[in-house]
Amino acid sequence: MANRGYDVVVDVDAEGDLGHTDLQEDLEFHSSNFETQPSTRGKLPTGNNSFLPTNNSNGSGTNSKHYLWSISFYAQFFDVDTSEVARRCRAAIFPLSNFLDVLDGNPDLYGPFWIATTVVVILFLTGTISQYLAKEGKKHFIYDFTLLSGAAGLIYGYTFIIPIALWGALKWFRAESANLLECVCLYGYANLIWIPVALISWSPISILNWVFVAVGLAASSVFLVRNLYPVLSATDVKTSKILLVVVVALHFGLALAIKILFFAHGSPAKKDKGNKDDDDKMMRFVFGL
Structure with missing residues (x-):
């Protein structure tokens, strides 16, 4: 009898007696889908970065730690999309x-x-x-790349x-x-406010530039103080007040440096010696000199 199309062929006599054949002892049946993957025992794992330890407690095998020298450590701090950054920018401009939160x-x-x-x-x-x-009318203008x-x-x-x-x-x-x-x-x-301020503060009208910078200083200071105050208040009252004053003073110094160093028209940092103008009066008024 051909065995094509059959898994097991068993000969029996006319009376159906199997004789002394014990199927349970002589035969073994194994279920298989014929797609069993080859064993990986003894082989080195592939695709695993040995420099990033894995967390095997949950069996997932995913990276749970990142080292300072790995790209994945810094990538987690840039895990935002464009819409989220735009939403945060709007929240900073219109707090x-x-x-x-x-x-x-x-x-x-x-x-x-x-x-x-x-x-x-x-x-x-x-x-x-x-x-x-500021130097219009002079013979030659030289770009100052120290500004960059x-x-x-x-x-x-x-x-x-x-x-x-x-x-700290x-x-x-x-x-x-x-x-x-x-x-x-x-x-x-908080630096977002300085983009429009810088775009409109290049005019030759010095007092107008001071107003623009003052508006930027006020807006960014309110933003910082409003959001830092709950954190600073976690310290004692005296310490929180001192830190708040330091934050505002440093921000005032930033705004003053932006005006004096980059908006050269009428800036005391860009004038020739002995040349006086309205900004000298403004500086004396600010510092009480």
Whole structure:
């Protein structure tokens, strides 16, 4: 009998007696779908980064830790899309609610970095225009590329160094609610106001430029104070007041540096010796000299 189409062939006699054949002892049946994967025992695993330890407690095998020298460690701080960054920018310009609530426990570095970079570029461009207008009528105008390095040092330093120092002070005074990324995020999005201020503060009308910078200072100061006050109040009353005054004073210094260093028309930092104008009067009025 051909066995085509059959799995097992058993011969029986006419009376159906199987004789002494014991099927349970002589035969073994194994279920198989003929798609069994080859064994990986003894083989090295592929696709696993040995530098990133995995969490096997839940059996998922996903990365649970990131090292400082790995890209994945920094990628988690840029895990926002364009719509979310735009929403945070709107919340910074029109602060209808607490910005920390807008962050919802997910502060990012994407917005602060690109906002600071945009401010640096615009300060360089408008500062150059302001210098050109201040020296109009002279024979030759030379571009001052130190404006670019100065803008980068000022804006990047203020955006990232000041929040780290503030966070360190809060930790020193045992403010458990202090979060480094949230501090950096607050200062980063607070810089957004300097983009429109820089775009309109290159005019030759000095007093108008002072007004624009003052408006930017007031708006960004209110934003910072409103959102930092709940964090600062985690310390004692005296310490929180001192830190609040320091925050406002440093922000005032930033605004003053932007006006004096980059808007050259009438700026005392860009004038020749012995040349007096309205900005000298403004500086004496500000500092009480």
